Amino acid sequence: MTYLAKPKFHHPALPKNALGYTHRDYExxxxxxxxxxxxxxxxxxxxxxxxxxxxxxxxxxxxSGIGCSSKxxxxxxxxxxxxxSVHGRxxxxxxxxxxxxxxxxxxxxxxxxxxxxxxxxxxxxxxxxGVRMVYIxxxxxxxxxxxxxxxxxxxxxxxxxRGTVNRDAPIDLVGIALQLGATFVARSFSGDKEQLVxxxxxxxxxxxxxxxxxxxxxxxxxxxxxxxxSFDHVRAHNEAVNRLDFVTPRAPIExxxxxxxxxxxxxxxxxxxxxxxxxADYDVTDRLAAMSYLQTHSAQGHIVTGLLYVDRExxxxxxHLDTVETPLNALGESDLCPGxxxxxxxxxxxx
Ligand SMILES: Cc1ncc(C[n+]2csc(CCOP(=O)(O)OP(=O)(O)O)c2C)c(N)n1
Ligand code: SF4
Ligand SMILES: [Mg+2]
Numbered sequence: 001m002t003y004l005a006k007p008k009f010h011h012p013a014l015p016k017n018a019l020g021y022t023h024r025d026y027e028x029x030x031x032x033x034x035x036x037x038x039x040x041x042x043x044x045x046x047x048x049x050x051x052x053x054x055x056x057x058x059x060x061x062x063x064s065g066i067g068c069s070s071k072x073x074x075x076x077x078x079x080x081x082x083x084x085s086v087h088g089r090x091x092x093x094x095x096x097x098x099x100x101x102x103x104x105x106x107x108x109x110x111x112x113x114x115x116x117x118x119x120x121x122x123x124x125x126x127x128x129x130g131v132r133m134v135y136i137x138x139x140x141x142x143x144x145x146x147x148x149x150x151x152x153x154x155x156x157x158x159x160x161x162r163g164t165v166n167r168d169a170p171i172d173l174v175g176i177a178l179q180l181g182a183t184f185v186a187r188s189f190s191g192d193k194e195q196l197v198x199x200x201x202x203x204x205x206x207x208x209x210x211x212x213x214x215x216x217x218x219x220x221x222x223x224x225x226x227x228x229x230s231f232d233h234v235r236a237h238n239e240a241v242n243r244l245d246f247v248t249p250r251a252p253i254e255x256x257x258x259x260x261x262x263x264x265x266x267x268x269x270x271x272x273x274x275x276x277x278x279x280a281d282y283d284v285t286d287r288l289a290a291m292s293y294l295q296t297h298s299a300q301g302h303i304v305t306g307l308l309y310v311d312r313e314x315x316x317x318x319x320h321l322d323t324v325e326t327p328l329n330a331l332g333e334s335d336l337c338p339g340x341x342x343x344x345x346x347x348x349x350x351x
Contacts, residue, residue, distance in 0.1 A: 006030060018054040025057065026050050028078040032071070038190030038216030038231075039069050039138045043076045045193055046107070046136075049200035050077060053248065060105040061097060065090040065119060068145045069111035069138035069216070088119025091126035091135075095317070098131055101327040102318055105204060106133040113143040116152035116171045123173070127180045127209050132316040134203040135211045137173055138190070140218035141229035148221025159226030172298065174308060177211040178291050183314035184210035185290070187305045189234050190217065194243075198273075199307060201246040205271045208314025215303065239302040241293075242284065243276040265310055275307065284310055 006027055014022040026047040031040050050060065057079035064070035066087035073082050081104065085093045094108045108126075115123040115137050126135070141154040148161060152171045159165055177185050184206040188196040196214065203210035215234050217223050223230045228237075242263075249270030265273040265284065275284060283289055290309045297304050324331070 017051050019056060021051070021054070021057075023047060023051050025079065026077055028073070028075040031075040033068055033075075034218075034220045036219040037068065037144075038140065038214075038218070039072050040075070041190040041193065042136065042138055042196070042214055042216055043072050045190075045196040045200055047076050048193070048197045049204065052197070053201055053204060055105065055204070059103075060107060061094075062107045062109060063090050063094045063097070064109045065111070065114035066145070067111035067114050067143070068218075069140075070109060070114055071145075072138070073107075073109055088114050088117070088122055090114070091119065091122040091131075094133055095126055095129065095131050098133065098317070099321075099323070100329045102132075102323070103327050106131070107204075108133050108135045110135070110137050111144070112137060112139040112141060112151040112153040112173075116173060120152070120171070124176065124180055127177050127182045127211060130181065130183065130209045130314070130316045130320060132206075132208055132318070133210065134200065134206075135209070136200075137211075137213050138216040139173070139213050139229070140216050140222055141227065142218050142222045144218045144221060148218070155228040158228045159224070161221055161224050161227075163226075172294070173211070174213045175291060175294055177209075177213075178287055178294075178309055181209075182211045182309075183208035183311035184307075185309040186211070186307045187213045187215070187303070189215050189238060189303075189305060191231060191235070192238070192305070195240065195305065198244045198246040202244065202267070202271070202273050202307070202310075205246075205248075205267060205269055206310070206314060207268050208311065208316045215305075234303055237301055237303045239279075239297060239304050240306045241277075241279040241282040241304060241308065242306040243278060244307055245274040247272040247274060266312065267310075268313060273307065273310065278306070284308070285312070 010024045061081035062073040063083045064073050090108050094106050098106050139153055142151055143149045150166045154166045155170050174187050186199045188199055217231045261276050263275045287309055
């Protein structure tokens with residue numbers, strides 16, 4: 001239950017990261033989600049990524065909307081900042097927080113209902129503005145919390161648990177994110193930790209709007225035959241374009257892939273994404289080609305996963321607005337109110 005805190009004690013030999021923290025320091029309360037829910041695996045991947053990157057928990061803010069997916073921030077990073085907003089409103093709260101304090105890492109966690117229906121406009125504008133964040137949609141094709149109605153990401157022709165066929169066209173959030181200018185776009189599967197953890201690590205280090213759509217089966221309402229978001233369907237149709245290792249600026253580049261199959265994508269902060277190319281013709285830096293590849297393969301019933309697009313030189317909202325380096329919440333009164341003389345000078349300049 002959510003109110004049950006996890007015991008603090010742990011085995012003294014648990015591995016520690018560069019800050020001396022163990023995995024336990026990145027956990028949250030005990031999950032109240034259904035046993036086997038894909039969302040819990042995503043929480044585990046977030047914990048693993050933050051442990052690996054040795055993030056100080058107080059440097060991260062996790063924000064969410066409403067839904068089973070949006071409940072999950074309670075179950076990880078219990079020592080980080082958190083804000084559980086209104087249904088579909090996480091992106092604007094995150095944007096405001098980011099503008100006030102640019103020094104935190106912003107992790108937005110949302111659902112397909114939260115982001116593709118009521119929050120679709122909010123999602124679009126946060127991406128379009130280039131807010132520096134990691135935006136994760138835990139995509140199960142249904143409104144899990146309200147008992148399994150089709151969401152806007154449900155595929156046309158897919159069947160509900162009771163046999164109703166979805167006649168509406170789906171929204172592909174990855175396609176939308178690409179079109180709106182996200183500078184890091186990926187899709188993964190909650191059941192593929194090996195792919196998901198380095199994707200989250202790379203997204204955290206990315207200096208722009210990073211979007212990850214994670215197909216995350218709902219075992220209670222959307223894991224039957226006829227669903228295109230079930231564990232079996234995703235495993236059978238998953239087509240990864242690449243596998244990746246994330247290498248921090250400090251670490252030497254050592255990757256396990258066969259020589260000649262690796263592409264190194266250096267990011268602005270000095271970190272490197274080592275990509276094993278599984279689709280030989282896939283260029284991760286070509287936005288237009290990515291959009292076309294996704295459409296073609298989705299029409300064939302494939303679920304394309306991996307790092308789909310990355311801009312090596314991203315820009316974010318602060319760059320667009322030309323804000324000062326000092327976080328706005330740390331500016332003093334003399335910076336914020338420069339006085340009557342400065343105001344007179346501005347007014348004189350406008351006459
Ligand atoms: C303004 C408002 N409208 C509707 C609801 C009811 N509601 C709660 S969660 C939800 C959908 C959740 O779906 P999703 O975001 O996909 O999360 P999941 O539970 O599937 O992880 C809805 C419609 C609400 N809480 N607030
Ligand atoms: S209803 Fe579905 S999405 Fe919600 S906790 Fe259960 S399995 Fe997960
Ligand atoms: Mg959902």
